[in-house]
Amino acid sequence: MVVSEVSEQLLQRPLVWYDVVFVVDSAPEAAAFVERLPRLLDSITLKLCVSRSTSNSPAHPCDPNNPDDVQVGVNPESVRIGVISADLGARGSGLPGCDSATGDDGRIAPRLRSPSPLGIRAWPRNASAWQPQGGPSCEELPAFLEFCSNTDGCERVSERATRDEATLGGQFRCHVAATARGCSLGQPLEALYRALVVHGAALPAESGAPNAGFLRPEAPLWIVMLSSGEDHSVRDCAQDRGFTAAHGDGSCVDGTSAFRPSSSQWASSDVDQRFYRSSLNSPDDPTWNLDRYYDTSGRWPHDLLSLKPRHPERVLFSAIVGAPLAIPRRNDASRSVDYPALQPALEATTDPQCPHVTAACASEGATIDLARRCRGQAPIALPSRRIVELARRFYETGRCNGRPCLASSLESVCAASYTETQQFITMRTAPRLPGRCLTLAEPAVIAVTHESQRVDCRLIVTHADDSPCDARRGERVPTSTEPTGVGELGQRVTRCEVDQLATWTVAAGPRARSPVSDEPGWYFDRVTDPREPWCTRRISYTGGARPDWRSAATLYCITVANRDAGCAD
Helix, strand or coil, X not given: CCEEEEEEEECCCCCCEEEEEEEECCCHHHHHHHCCHXXXXXXXXXXXXXXXXXXXXXXXXXXXXXXXXXXCCCCCCEEEEXXXXXXXXXXXCCCCCCCCCCCCCXXXXXXXXXXXXXXXXCCCCCHHHHCCCCCCCHHHCCCCEEECCCCCCHHHCCCCCECCHHHHHHHHHHHHHHHCCCCCCCCHHHHHHHHHHHCCCCCCHHHCCCCCCCCCCCCCEEEEEECCCCCCCECCHHHCCXXXXXXXXXCCCCCHHHHCCCCCCCCCCCCHHHHCCCCCCCCCCCECCHHHCCCCCCCXXXXXXXXXXXXXXXXXXXXXXXXXXXXXXXXXXCCCECHHHHHXXXXXXXXXXXXXXXXXXXXXXXXXXXXXXXXCCCCEECCCHHHHHHHHHHHHCCCXXXXXXXXXXXXXXXXXXXXXXXXXXXXXXXXXXXXXXXXXXXXXXXXXXXXXXEECEEEEEEECCCCCCCHHHCEECCCCCCCEEECCCCCEEEEEEECECCEEECCCCCCCEEECCCCCEEEEECCCCCCCCCCCCEEEEECCCCCCCCEEEEEEEEEECCCCCCXXX
């Protein structure tokens, strides 16, 4: 048996801090659907309710005048919102707004800093109604928005965070209105990748990366992607960043010629239809292999899940895309999307009297013959095969302790209201995101008796404000670690140790254990929560021992190195 020393930092506030990225379709025909995005703010601020008198009632915006409404979950202490455009340009296509080689380049809200941002796009039709009422104008807003619920200590999150939902709504409309219009050949997946990975959204603000300082290590990430058609993320070898070599595909084969009408190497003479008529990842497919964004090969370490190292369950993905209004679902308790049954509806077909791809859906309530409607006769949406496949990977692929992560939702962009998306984020954030789930290898068990056990681990809490150890939280001066030192930013810090509590068996099975004492301390918890089946190892606290939000908790273990690696493959 091989053992090794490993450490892992635990998150104190995974349930009430989270970051949201909206990827907005830049195609002009998507405007009617993009206008519905602000309705999702109820789920962002978690102001959703269920009816007390109706079992299994759907979540809906809370009505303060309805005594039967019961709020779902807890209000978030801090939410960051960033809006990016799917416009990365399509030079050579000759299409309006596509001449740029980079478009908005995945930068968060770049157009808010351009002259007259609401005037350079024809949408929304009534731009003045989208300006925030009171406070700064659209042009004066920061690159990303922050919301904080009306709780004690809210000011510690950010001085610029708003506590008012109406103010947040006005600011959000500014961002969406300034972002929605652009090149009709949108590249939402690559724009997302460029925004979060290439442009360093997870890096410290002082790093100088274009989107640095947006993602916080202590906050789960929720990606919301709205698209009314197929993803056109072409292989641009100048942006390869080592993906092709790591993926084992040989040298990168550039696909940007798919934007040129004169190119004869693709499946159709029509530029847009080249992205519908090709099979995914086939030789005539000009787009990036989807492993670039969600790796299934095990060879690419820089996909979207790399933003939360060893914790894929903290990256959530909601796809609001071109798919039938009635998305087929499995006939079981999960009611999850039946992706095999959905696939035929996403295949590109044409009607002889209409050369364009058959629409996947029409706006809810419209009476349109999808098989005979040509593109441009809105409001319709075309199949979004690539984004649907990415949603399937987030839900079904075993990246969470070898089990499916169940980390996505899928909804038709044609729906009048995006209730599936609202339900998903509400149920995942209130209060189920596991901040204590361990990706460490199995800790070596010590001090085992017939009724109790401990593991060979130590929990060290670091106070960045030089405050002393707090006995009420079970903290004491450590015996084998320097109690004071210097933190990452050069500040003086205090280190404290929290005692481990032994556990004893309370039911059959190796995971059914409970601490032998309720004194302040921590214990190694192997009771699997059915709502989080991917998490089989976690840290739990007793007696108020959970570290203060300003502290960093790190677990140091002697582990068995030849077993599963926790919540990641």
